[in-house]
Amino acid sequence: MEKTNTKTFEDVESVDVYTAKGLLTIGHHRYLDVRTNEEFAKSHFDDALNIPYMFKTDEGRIVNPDFLPQVSSVCKKDDNLIVACNSGGRATRACVDLLNAGYEHVANMEGGYSAWVDAGFAGDKPAAELKTACKFRPKDN
Numbered sequence: 053m054e055k056t057n058t059k060t061f062e063d064v065e066s067v068d069v070y071t072a073k074g075l076l077t078i079g080h081h082r083y084l085d086v087r088t089n090e091e092f093a094k095s096h097f098d099d100a101l102n103i104p105y106m107f108k109t110d111e112g113r114i115v116n117p118d119f120l121p122q123v124s125s126v127c128k129k130d131d132n133l134i135v136a137c138n139s140g141g142r143a144t145r146a147c148v149d150l151l152n153a154g155y156e157h158v159a160n161m162e163g164g165y166s167a168w169v170d171a172g173f174a175g176d177k178p179a180a181e182l183k184t185a186c187k188f189r190p191k192d193n
Contacts, residue, residue, distance in 0.1 A: 059148055061148060063148070063151060064147040065160070066144075067134065067159045067160070068162050069162070069163060069168050069170075069171045072134045072136075072161045072168075073168075075134060076097070080132055081132040081159075082099075082101060082131055083099060083134050084123070084134065084146075085100040085136055086103060086137045086142050086143055087102070087142070087165065088106070088108065089102065095165070095169070095174055095175075097136075097165075097174075101127070103116075103119060105137065105143070105149075106142055120150075129155050129156060130157065131157065133157065133159070134159055135147050135150070135161065136160070136161040136165055138164045139164040139167075143161065144160050
């Protein structure tokens, strides 16, 4: 039987927001924001690339069928990518897809953009104005 090298959630490297900020500050990494365009428009990291991993439809959320081609149009497979969504779920799934597509240096930012806001990295507006509600985060965050 042939062994497969398919990547799974366990293969995804995760970094906390402080590590992500440091990597982004020194300029060796790119921030790939996989939230919806609406979430991104509300607030985002200044130099972020926004390529939605999922879209909201009447039937629920669906994976963006053009996600990988859209990423490949702006990122090389050896780029260092910090991938983030609102709280980490979509970004982890996006990381798995990117790893399986041959991207070599992909890391999920733990806690997503909400953790970025909570750490005070998004400016001085109130967090409620910057974050998108998420069923996976307590209401007081």
